[in-house]
Amino acid sequence: MAGPVKVRITYCAECGYEPQTLDLAKTLMLEFGAELSSIELIPWDGGTFDVSVAGELVHSMRREGGFPEPATIKDAVRARLRS
Amino acid sequence: MTMDRPRFAQGLTFDAYKRQMTRNRERFEENERRVELRPDDVAAFQQLPRPLHVVVLAEDWCGDVIANLPVVGRLAQASGKLDIRVFLRDQNDDLMQRWLNQGTFKSIPVVVFYDDDFRELGHWIERPASVTDLRAKRRREIFAAHPEFGSPDAPVDQLPEDVRAQLQAELAKMRDETTPFANQEVIRELRELVTRVAA
Numbered sequence: 001m002a003g004p005v006k007v008r009i010t011y012c013a014e015c016g017y018e019p020q021t022l023d024l025a026k027t028l029m030l031e032f033g034a035e036l037s038s039i040e041l042i043p044w045d046g047g048t049f050d051v052s053v054a055g056e057l058v059h060s061m062r063r064e065g066g067f068p069e070p071a072t073i074k075d076a077v078r079a080r081l082r083s
Numbered sequence: 084m085t086m087d088r089p090r091f092a093q094g095l096t097f098d099a100y101k102r103q104m105t106r107n108r109e110r111f112e113e114n115e116r117r118v119e120l121r122p123d124d125v126a127a128f129q130q131l132p133r134p135l136h137v138v139v140l141a142e143d144w145c146g147d148v149i150a151n152l153p154v155v156g157r158l159a160q161a162s163g164k165l166d167i168r169v170f171l172r173d174q175n176d177d178l179m180q181r182w183l184n185q186g187t188f189k190s191i192p193v194v195v196f197y198d199d200d201f202r203e204l205g206h207w208i209e210r211p212a213s214v215t216d217l218r219a220k221r222r223r224e225i226f227a228a229h230p231e232f233g234s235p236d237a238p239v240d241q242l243p244e245d246v247r248a249q250l251q252a253e254l255a256k257m258r259d260e261t262t263p264f265a266n267q268e269v270i271r272e273l274r275e276l277v278t279r280v281a282a
Contacts, residue, residue, distance in 0.1 A: 008240040014146030042240055050238045057238050
């Protein structure tokens with residue numbers, strides 16, 4: 001089994017993305033609990049909404065457009081936990 | 084959605100908007116103080132044949148609102164020709180849908196000019212393209228001058244926290260340095276718009 005997995009959510013703090021950031025963080029907290037080593041929220045700018053799982057960028061608003069489906073992020077976390 | 088006098092009256096005056104702000108009011112008012120109005124710009128607004136009703140869509144969390152709405156407010160104050168009413172974007176989606184940026188994005192601020200019969204004369208959204216371009220260029224220069232910041236296209240969460248803080252400080256400094264240009268570009272675009280449509 002892999003070690004603890006860290007999730008980072010980088011969000012544009014000038015774009016009103018706090019609700020989506022908190023919703024995603026809460027989803028991950030409830031789904032994975034202590035399986036995650038931490039969830040880091042990074043306030044940024046420029047329309048950013050990036051999600052990294054164990055250092056790998058799994059969603060980028062610039063790359064994919066829009067916000068991620070929670071299921072996509074959960075799948076990425078599960079895959080990392082099982083690897 | 085039709086804007087008319089009763090709906091317009093539901094909006095917040097510029098001062099009422101500031102009073103209801105729950106964040107960034109200090110930055111907003113500092114930006115108001117920093118706006119430098121050239122006499123010829125003020126005169127161009129003062130010489131409008133009649134006052135204009137101005138609908139603004141805004142939210143207090145938005146950086147472009149905090150940067151650019153103070154410019155509109157100062158122009159209104161100095162010229163006496165712009166009657167502003169601010170509507171909160173997230174409580175007035177029918178208005179927002181009318182002026183989506185590129186038909187898709189809920190970009191703010193939106194500034195819409197109306198005549199006395201509430202016929203729309205023109206609108207302005209978010210920020211001047213020249214400001215976006217200048218800041219993108221300056222951003223590339225910052226990354227070029229600081230190899231420790233990595234690629235400008237890489238996710239910032241990959242940077243060590245102290246380096247990320249340095250990058251944030253450099254970007255804030257750049258935004259501050261480019262503010263006079265940005266303010267003047269907002270004034271230039273609004274002046275060109277209103278003098279074209281309201282003449």
